Amino acid sequence: MINEKMVNLGKQPSVIRELFEFGKRRKEEIGEENVFDFSLGNPSVPAPLVVKKELINLLEKEDPTFLHGYTSAMGDEKAREAIVTYINSKYHCKEKKELVYMTCGAAASLTIALKALCNQDDEVIVFAPFFPEYRVFIENSGGKIVVCGFDKNTFEPDMIELEKLINEKTKLLIINSPNNPSGVIYSKECIEKIASLLRSKQKEYNKEIYLLADEPYRELVYNQEEVPYITKYYDNSLVAYSFSKSLSLPGERIGYLLVGNKCFQANSVFYAICGAGRSLGYVCAPSLFQHLIPSVIGKTSNIDDYKENLKELSSLLEEIGYEVVHPQGAFYLFVKALEEDDNEFSKRAREFNLLLVPSTSFGVKGYVRIAYCVSLKQIRNSYNAFKELYMSYL
Amino acid sequence: MINEKMVNLGKQPSVIRELFEFGKRRKEEIGEENVFDFSLGNPSVPAPLVVKKELINLLEKEDPTFLHGYTSAMGDEKAREAIVTYINSKYHCKEKKELVYMTCGAAASLTIALKALCNQDDEVIVFAPFFPEYRVFIENSGGKIVVCGFDKNTFEPDMIELEKLINEKTKLLIINSPNNPSGVIYSKECIEKIASLLRSKQKEYNKEIYLLADEPYRELVYNQEEVPYITKYYDNSLVAYSFSKSLSLPGERIGYLLVGNKCFQANSVFYAICGAGRSLGYVCAPSLFQHLIPSVIGKTSNIDDYKENLKELSSLLEEIGYEVVHPQGAFYLFVKALEEDDNEFSKRAREFNLLLVPSTSFGVKGYVRIAYCVSLKQIRNSYNAFKELYMSYL
Numbered sequence: 001m002i003n004e005k006m007v008n009l010g011k012q013p014s015v016i017r018e019l020f021e022f023g024k025r026r027k028e029e030i031g032e033e034n035v036f037d038f039s040l041g042n043p044s045v046p047a048p049l050v051v052k053k054e055l056i057n058l059l060e061k062e063d064p065t066f067l068h069g070y071t072s073a074m075g076d077e078k079a080r081e082a083i084v085t086y087i088n089s090k091y092h093c094k095e096k097k098e099l100v101y102m103t104c105g106a107a108a109s110l111t112i113a114l115k116a117l118c119n120q121d122d123e124v125i126v127f128a129p130f131f132p133e134y135r136v137f138i139e140n141s142g143g144k145i146v147v148c149g150f151d152k153n154t155f156e157p158d159m160i161e162l163e164k165l166i167n168e169k170t171k172l173l174i175i176n177s178p179n180n181p182s183g184v185i186y187s188k189e190c191i192e193k194i195a196s197l198l199r200s201k202q203k204e205y206n207k208e209i210y211l212l213a214d215e216p217y218r219e220l221v222y223n224q225e226e227v228p229y230i231t232k233y234y235d236n237s238l239v240a241y242s243f244s245k246s247l248s249l250p251g252e253r254i255g256y257l258l259v260g261n262k263c264f265q266a267n268s269v270f271y272a273i274c275g276a277g278r279s280l281g282y283v284c285a286p287s288l289f290q291h292l293i294p295s296v297i298g299k300t301s302n303i304d305d306y307k308e309n310l311k312e313l314s315s316l317l318e319e320i321g322y323e324v325v326h327p328q329g330a331f332y333l334f335v336k337a338l339e340e341d342d343n344e345f346s347k348r349a350r351e352f353n354l355l356l357v358p359s360t361s362f363g364v365k366g367y368v369r370i371a372y373c374v375s376l377k378q379i380r381n382s383y384n385a386f387k388e389l390y391m392s393y394l
Numbered sequence: 395m396i397n398e399k400m401v402n403l404g405k406q407p408s409v410i411r412e413l414f415e416f417g418k419r420r421k422e423e424i425g426e427e428n429v430f431d432f433s434l435g436n437p438s439v440p441a442p443l444v445v446k447k448e449l450i451n452l453l454e455k456e457d458p459t460f461l462h463g464y465t466s467a468m469g470d471e472k473a474r475e476a477i478v479t480y481i482n483s484k485y486h487c488k489e490k491k492e493l494v495y496m497t498c499g500a501a502a503s504l505t506i507a508l509k510a511l512c513n514q515d516d517e518v519i520v521f522a523p524f525f526p527e528y529r530v531f532i533e534n535s536g537g538k539i540v541v542c543g544f545d546k547n548t549f550e551p552d553m554i555e556l557e558k559l560i561n562e563k564t565k566l567l568i569i570n571s572p573n574n575p576s577g578v579i580y581s582k583e584c585i586e587k588i589a590s591l592l593r594s595k596q597k598e599y600n601k602e603i604y605l606l607a608d609e610p611y612r613e614l615v616y617n618q619e620e621v622p623y624i625t626k627y628y629d630n631s632l633v634a635y636s637f638s639k640s641l642s643l644p645g646e647r648i649g650y651l652l653v654g655n656k657c658f659q660a661n662s663v664f665y666a667i668c669g670a671g672r673s674l675g676y677v678c679a680p681s682l683f684q685h686l687i688p689s690v691i692g693k694t695s696n697i698d699d700y701k702e703n704l705k706e707l708s709s710l711l712e713e714i715g716y717e718v719v720h721p722q723g724a725f726y727l728f729v730k731a732l733e734e735d736d737n738e739f740s741k742r743a744r745e746f747n748l749l750l751v752p753s754t755s756f757g758v759k760g761y762v763r764i765a766y767c768v769s770l771k772q773i774r775n776s777y778n779a780f781k782e783l784y785m786s787y788l
Contacts, residue, residue: 002666104676253498272396284647
């Protein structure tokens with residue numbers, strides 16, 4: 001009678017959430033320090049001090065009717081300007097503030113972009129391994145998810161499969177680099193190949209095909225790797241960004257959606273974004289945090305803490321004998337399961353109080369995701385549990 | 395190629411927004427003090443001081459990873475508990491915190507409730523005059539809007555028409571009291587009549603029909619009028635609330651959706667709400683403002699300022715000769731246009747630099763809406779313009 005699809009979606013939390021809830025119960029039973037919860041991508045490093053300082057500064061100095069008042073639906077002018085000034089200077093491009101739409105975080109950026117671009121039954125290509133909520137967001141827009149496989153060595157898209165998957169119904173591709181869950185950064189060569197293929201497919205089908213870069217982890221890179229800025233490689237590009245991970249503000253829901261200035265009929269695409277935001281009930285992004293942006297743009301939490309976690313965790317796992325995908329960014333480690341069925345492996349890990357997300361939920365078999373945005377202490381203390389889990393397979 | 399419906403929705407801002415943008419340009423031309431902008435429902439009274447104090451307190455004392463971290467999708471436990479404790483004590487009911495879902499404001503509450511309840515082509519009844527975005531939100535859910543007329547004396551629903559409009563496709567009714575744009579509060583008797591009709595229609599069609607109370611203006615009442623709490627009158631009730639108007643925080647996007655505890659299969663309805671929130675991209679409501687709720691629940695901005703505005707504006711208009719609908723709440727005055735076509739009347743008002751929203755956008759002909767959430771000075775200074783507009787019709 002009511003919307004059954006929504007009931008089921010609400011009843012069946014994502015595998016990640018389910019694992020997290022299990023962890024909560026288990027911690028109550030045996031104590032927090034005895035559960036090694038690697039389930040959630042919730043930043044463990046606090047927001048930089050400048051966030052607190054500037055928020056208090058705004059609260060002390062600004063007129064509250066301005067500070068907490070509606071901004072225009074596309075966002076506060078100064079926030080939008082600060083964002084493009086930063087991007088243009090850092091990535092040497094020419095984005096326009098008129099094409100930046102402030103959002104309530106990356107999930108909102110994605111649902112809005114999908115609703116703006118897709119008509120019923122349009123196809124949206126995602127690359128395994130991929131963030132499981134993509135499926136939910138694509139379905140909400142009326143689109144259909146199409147999953148493309150990956151190169152087992154690089155964890156980059158399988159270009160041969162991709163070429164076969166693009167057809168006259170393809171509306172857009174979503175890429176996510178640095179990637180959740182693999183931590184892999186798509187190389188410049190990889191992006192160039194995708195762009196070149198899309199250009200030829202646009203000609204073949206005489207239509208626009210969009211490329212949406214979902215990049216909440218852009219700043220979380222550990223060895224000065226370059227994360228190619230997508231609008232420089234492909235004209236019909238959109239960028240979905242969130243300050244959740246870079247500034248450790250995941251609960252505040254602040255991000256943006258940028259339409260590349262060379263996008264075909266960029267203004268129409270931007271109008272569609274405004275329409276989609278309105279239709280989904282997003283009146284404006286939270287105003288206090290919009291007003292914060294100009295003074296914190298380009299700053300990040302202390303990323304070195306994650307780097308240290310990564311180093312410690314990788315060497316600990318490799319010492320035991322696990323096979324890991326060496327990540328270049330984000331705060332996830334993708335580790336080969338010790339049996340074919342990653343769900344079974346994740347279940348057995350629970351017996352050792354290790355909460356590891358099975359990779360099937362990311363569209364890939366045979367791995368688990370370890371979110372290492374946790375305390376260094378937790379990583380060190382988990383050694384025995386990982387060791388015992390490993391031994392149980394010998 | 396992209397979603398044309400969204401392009402058009404983005405291109406054609408609401409009449410209210412269009413008027414507001416005209417005002418902005420006009421202010422640049424002739425000076426802000428010479429434009430009498432009554433277009434927007436943007437609170438003019440600042441947030442109470444306790445908001446600033448408690449926000450700074452939270453920023454100073456709480457761990458930032460908690461303060462800015464994800465809450466659960468349904469919201470922070472303490473915020474949800476504070477809300478039901480307040481409601482149960484004030485309205486003598488027995489709502490449950492487990493049935494409160496924190497949202498990014500009233501628009502989000504509405505889009506989420508509609509998506510949770512509606513299947514394709516379900517009918518949603520709204521009562522003229524109504525908030526124009528209802529149409530957009532209902533269409534997003536796949537539902538169809540059905541407009542019911544009103545009693546010309548009381549501005550309450552026309553019960554005879556309502557009875558005819560309810561059929562086997564009716565999924566829910568939305569009521570909005572205190573009403574935007576009329577300021578009218580639906581009386582207890584009115585609510586009882588709607589509830590009784592719905593109960594008999596539920597039996598007739600052997601199905602659930604839901605009643606959704608959209609009430610961002612609940613606390614903005616001027617003469618101790620009672621705003622009936624809907625869950626006490628009808629079991630299948632939901633309440634969409636926002637702190638935007640009561641606490642003057644419209645930009646912060648904080649509100650909630652409550653499922654009445656006597657609602658049929660309330661848990662399933664709540665699951666559907668969780669599913670709909672997830673599907674629309676609402677990960678959680680902004681966390682800092684969720685954590686603020688327990689210390690500000692039940693408090694409001696200085697409502698007396700609006701009361702004074704209302705008194706001044708009504709007597710000024712009536713002195714000139716205008717016919718006004720005497721409001722009991724909210725911060726809008728509904729005034730009879732001086733010609734049949736309210737769009738033409740609004741256009742002529744522009745010539746006198748008066749920005750009044752034509753009532754056609756609210757589904758009613760022959761009125762304009764005056765948002766009196768402005769400075770008292772603006773109201774006083776607008777006297778001559780209102781007088782000249784009136785004279786131009788003699």
